[in-house]
Amino acid sequence: MKADKFLAWIVAALIVSGMCLAIGVSPVRKVVDFEPNKEYELELKISNDGQKDIKALVYSHGELTEYIGIVDSLVSIGKDEETKARFRLGLPASLDKPGIHKAEMVVMEYPSSYGTEKETVVLATASVVSELWVRVPYPGKYAEARLYIDAKNTGEDVNFAVALMNFGKEDIQKAKAVIRILGATYEEIGVIETNEAGIKTGGQEKLTASWPADVNPGKYHVIAEITYDGKKLILEDNFEVGNLLIDIKKISVKDFSLGDVAVFDILLESKWNEQINNVYGEMTVMDRQGTEYTKFKTASIDMPAMGEGTLKAYWDTENAKVGQYSLRLLIHYAEKVTEKLIEAEVNIDSIRTELGATAQVVAQEGMGRDTLLTILVIILIIINAAWFAYFIKSRKK
Numbered sequence: 001m002k003a004d005k006f007l008a009w010i011v012a013a014l015i016v017s018g019m020c021l022a023i024g025v026s027p028v029r030k031v032v033d034f035e036p037n038k039e040y041e042l043e044l045k046i047s048n049d050g051q052k053d054i055k056a057l058v059y060s061h062g063e064l065t066e067y068i069g070i071v072d073s074l075v076s077i078g079k080d081e082e083t084k085a086r087f088r089l090g091l092p093a094s095l096d097k098p099g100i101h102k103a104e105m106v107v108m109e110y111p112s113s114y115g116t117e118k119e120t121v122v123l124a125t126a127s128v129v130s131e132l133w134v135r136v137p138y139p140g141k142y143a144e145a146r147l148y149i150d151a152k153n154t155g156e157d158v159n160f161a162v163a164l165m166n167f168g169k170e171d172i173q174k175a176k177a178v179i180r181i182l183g184a185t186y187e188e189i190g191v192i193e194t195n196e197a198g199i200k201t202g203g204q205e206k207l208t209a210s211w212p213a214d215v216n217p218g219k220y221h222v223i224a225e226i227t228y229d230g231k232k233l234i235l236e237d238n239f240e241v242g243n244l245l246i247d248i249k250k251i252s253v254k255d256f257s258l259g260d261v262a263v264f265d266i267l268l269e270s271k272w273n274e275q276i277n278n279v280y281g282e283m284t285v286m287d288r289q290g291t292e293y294t295k296f297k298t299a300s301i302d303m304p305a306m307g308e309g310t311l312k313a314y315w316d317t318e319n320a321k322v323g324q325y326s327l328r329l330l331i332h333y334a335e336k337v338t339e340k341l342i343e344a345e346v347n348i349d350s351i352r353t354e355l356g357a358t359a360q361v362v363a364q365e366g367m368g369r370d371t372l373l374t375i376l377v378i379i380l381i382i383i384n385a386a387w388f389a390y391f392i393k394s395r396k397k
Helices: 002-017 369-396
Strands: 023-026 029-033 039-048 054-062 068-070 074-077 081-090 099-109 127-136 143-150 157-166 172-182 188-193 197-199 204-212 218-228 231-241 246-253 261-270 276-286 292-297 301-303 308-316 323-333 336-346 351-355
Touching: 023 099, 023 127, 039 054, 039 074, 039 099, 054 068, 054 081, 074 081, 143 218, 143 231, 157 172, 157 197, 157 218, 157 231, 172 204, 188 204, 197 204, 246 323, 246 336, 246 351, 261 276, 261 323, 276 308, 292 308, 301 308
Parallel strands: 029 127
Antiparallel strands: 023 039, 039 081, 054 074, 054 099, 068 081, 099 127, 143 157, 157 204, 172 188, 172 197, 172 218, 218 231, 246 261, 261 308, 276 292, 276 301, 276 323, 323 336, 336 351
16 A cells, blocks of 8 residues: 555656646855854745646755744745745854855745645645855865866967856965867877966956967867966866857847846857758856856747857846856757857946857757756656655654
């Protein structure tokens, strides 16, 4: 009998996982800097894209749970509507380890038949997660880095950019990078140095350099050695020269007001002599420390041969603040990806963008992110179903 009930829960979970999730939450991730004994008043925005009114249960999970108090633990949301759920974060006098401390704010569709004989069926409910991060600074000097590569055609300059974030308690006086370019057999074919920069604690700087790609088309390897005040970081990556099919020419926002939906016009140029179908974009919004806030996709278009096309991306800036952001833009087409990191300055009535020396890579795609996300959602729903079943069973004892 127990086996039959367990099987019913699993089947119900799989049925639900085949449906589109009706419930959504934002922000995807919230990052706060640690300050002793500081209290934060925070909120989640919960949306219901389904065909019926629902209730949502809000709870926390993870190492920071003991410092979190849920104000709105059960909220009602009409169909095609959204609401807010408040919670508090009360930080202690200290946290033992430097770095990132995490909690998950889980929003679960509340079973409509809870407490009835239908419990077994309604256990498989949808849930979504918003991450809460508390960043504790490292003692002394400590930096983390990301490498971006603007790969071009043969005969053009390849631009390298190292985004260096200072997560230590002390300022960094001098940072620079030496970049080595290796060939297909890992022979060294070029060495370049970036500019030097100092970085305030909690800040970020970019170290940039260019390399003339007077080489044959193909795949190359890069090793970036970053030094800062006697410390060292090593980053490695691959890039390709040649065969660049679609280029990102311009990105702009018109008629913007902070708190509204920003409409990005993304101008693309095809360098291929045939039409390219089903071209779409994926944009990730990050702060200056590389923390991801939200991610969204564009609709797809067909690009004419050797022509131009425009994608439109939409960012809801209700929870955004005035300041500097980094936009990671991926353009998907013909099993390839063009990537570019865009610097954005968000003001009250405008968004200014700059296409700098950032990543623009054309490469074969592996498993699609949507496919991977679907698999993870299925696993998460099954886990939630099992957890909720255990919870109900425990309550009945």
